[in-house]
Amino acid sequence: MQRTLVKAAHNSSNPMDQILLQGWVRTKRDAKKFSFIELNDGSSLKGLQIIVDASLADYAQVARAQTGASVEVNGKLVASQGGGQKWEVVATSFQVVGEAESDYPLQKKGHSLEFLREIAHLRPRSNLFGAVFRVRSRLAYAIHQFFQERKFCYVHTPLITASDCEGAGEMFRVSTLDPKKPPLNPSGEVDYAQDFFEKSTYLTVSGQLEGEIFASALSNIYTFGPTFRAENSNTSRHAAEFWMIEPEVAFCNLQGNMDLAEEFVKYLVRDVKEHCADDLEFFGKFVDKELLTNLDLVLEKPFVRCSYTEAISIIEQSGKKWEKPVKWGDNLQSEHERYLTEEHFKCPVTIHDYPRSLKPFYMRVNEGESPDRETVAAMDLLVPGIGEIIGGSQREERLEVLRENMANHDLNEKDYWWYVDLRRYGSVPHSGFGLGFERMLMFVTGVANIRDVIPFARTPGNAEF
RNA sequence: UGCUCGGUAGCUCAGUGGCAGAGCAGGUGACUGUUAAUCACUUGGUCGUAGGUUCGACCCCUACCCGAGCAGCCA
Numbered sequence: 001m002q003r004t005l006v007k008a009a010h011n012s013s014n015p016m017d018q019i020l021l022q023g024w025v026r027t028k029r030d031a032k033k034f035s036f037i038e039l040n041d042g043s044s045l046k047g048l049q050i051i052v053d054a055s056l057a058d059y060a061q062v063a064r065a066q067t068g069a070s071v072e073v074n075g076k077l078v079a080s081q082g083g084g085q086k087w088e089v090v091a092t093s094f095q096v097v098g099e100a101e102s103d104y105p106l107q108k109k110g111h112s113l114e115f116l117r118e119i120a121h122l123r124p125r126s127n128l129f130g131a132v133f134r135v136r137s138r139l140a141y142a143i144h145q146f147f148q149e150r151k152f153c154y155v156h157t158p159l160i161t162a163s164d165c166e167g168a169g170e171m172f173r174v175s176t177l178d179p180k181k182p183p184l185n186p187s188g189e190v191d192y193a194q195d196f197f198e199k200s201t202y203l204t205v206s207g208q209l210e211g212e213i214f215a216s217a218l219s220n221i222y223t224f225g226p227t228f229r230a231e232n233s234n235t236s237r238h239a240a241e242f243w244m245i246e247p248e249v250a251f252c253n254l255q256g257n258m259d260l261a262e263e264f265v266k267y268l269v270r271d272v273k274e275h276c277a278d279d280l281e282f283f284g285k286f287v288d289k290e291l292l293t294n295l296d297l298v299l300e301k302p303f304v305r306c307s308y309t310e311a312i313s314i315i316e317q318s319g320k321k322w323e324k325p326v327k328w329g330d331n332l333q334s335e336h337e338r339y340l341t342e343e344h345f346k347c348p349v350t351i352h353d354y355p356r357s358l359k360p361f362y363m364r365v366n367e368g369e370s371p372d373r374e375t376v377a378a379m380d381l382l383v384p385g386i387g388e389i390i391g392g393s394q395r396e397e398r399l400e401v402l403r404e405n406m407a408n409h410d411l412n413e414k415d416y417w418w419y420v421d422l423r424r425y426g427s428v429p430h431s432g433f434g435l436g437f438e439r440m441l442m443f444v445t446g447v448a449n450i451r452d453v454i455p456f457a458r459t460p461g462n463a464e465f
Numbered sequence: 466u467g468c469u470c471g472g473u474a475g476c477u478c479a480g481u482g483g484c485a486g487a488g489c490a491g492g493u494g495a496c497u498g499u500u501a502a503u504c505a506c507u508u509g510g511u512c513g514u515a516g517g518u519u520c521g522a523c524c525c526c527u528a529c530c531c532g533a534g535c536a537g538c539c540a
Contacts, residue, residue: 027500027501027502029497029498029499029500029502030499031496031497031498031499031502032495032496032497034498034499035499036498036499036500036502038500049499049500051498051499066491067490080498081498082498082499082500083498083500084499084500085500102475102490102491102492103475103490103491104475104490104491105475105476105490106476107475107476107477107489107490107501108489108490108501110476110477110501111476111477112476112477113533114532114533115476115477117532118532170538205539206540227540229538229539229540231537231538231539232466232538233466233537233538233539234466234533234534234535234536235534235535235536235537235538235539236533236534236535237539237540238538238539238540239540242540243540244540245540323536324536333536333537334535334536334537335536387539388539388540389540390540391539391540434539434540435540436539436540437540438540439540440540449533450540460466461531
């Protein structure tokens, strides 16, 4: 007898004489002559109601089938006599596979997200987290589908890297040296020449530089993998380990880059809406009442595009009182980004052409601007509720300008010799961006904390599971 | 890392300078085609930790630990 998933049972168009279900008990309601058991196997938000009649030989098993227990049920799929569901299962046999002890922490009532984080080994069995991780899986699939449909090549960039990718914050060191007595060089510092890779190595903060190499050969590529930042960030939208999607496109300028980003985000929203409708409806009910309306809005309207310079004057003319006032040349603060996307435009906004001094060495310097207001072809996509979800740019393809940038940023050309080489051999204009996978997932689910869209979140002081 | 708020039963929370509380979960029983079922009874506590003030501290003070929100950094 083959197992039927709860989702398939719900979708059945006919009653079934025989059905085998396996899963976990969500709740049990005992009557005198029978018991109702709600069984969930993670295949869908909705559980399936099982009726176990007291006359059944296995009825004694029901007493052991407490919330959280795993069970195996054979029975008939029949039209439900009660309201609330189309189908239910009348058991012909009922076995408890694994009992749940009475201190099973997941109850029928609501739990705080903070508490559920502490029981990350059990929270996937809750409605909310089951839904989150089903959507996470679909979103990952949709990402590959989007790029594969467009003939982008999936590139696996290294997780261990020697390049201290500029501007991306603190890195986790990768070393096999004995931390108690590491070898020292003559000047008394740790001698990483004796380390595993014979140089300092770190977990990657971005696959972009390697992505550019492959775009300079295969034209359209994307990466999709884990990324690590050792920043001591304690916010609802930062994690030490997260997944990032980084497309890189040869013969593409900033306009094309912004077009791709917008098409991409809309594609993902549309795909999840289509394939995770039940889960999204749940988020709309219990997480964010506006979610479905907001997602529709994303699909309907073109994203606003606004230059950094325009953004600054909008903020200046807003008449609002800012904690930190901005002038041209300053970084936009969270409060400003929130104002732009949530209040002023009320939709996703792409801010482009930022001051050169604010951005990393690899971004392309715009031509024909006054020397005190130089900009680079950078873009950030901001969405309501989360802020920056995409950061990208056209890359500097001109050898001399790149060298000048590196000098301005105190970078040693020798450390990036292969990156510079790309500008010496068949250099092309090219562009790319990074999309934070978890931030996108927060956006489509309405879940407000990044720790709640990662199965086992790594944040400062937290790596329990 | 800075600022702010919080930590009381398995969970969600109330509480007052003077006997430690409720709902849910667990247990027992009743009842009912139930839907977070219902009703009665019932088990369950180092009040984050360590000091201090006080006749007396869950409550007031100090330090520390942990969590959350916001900010910075970014995706």
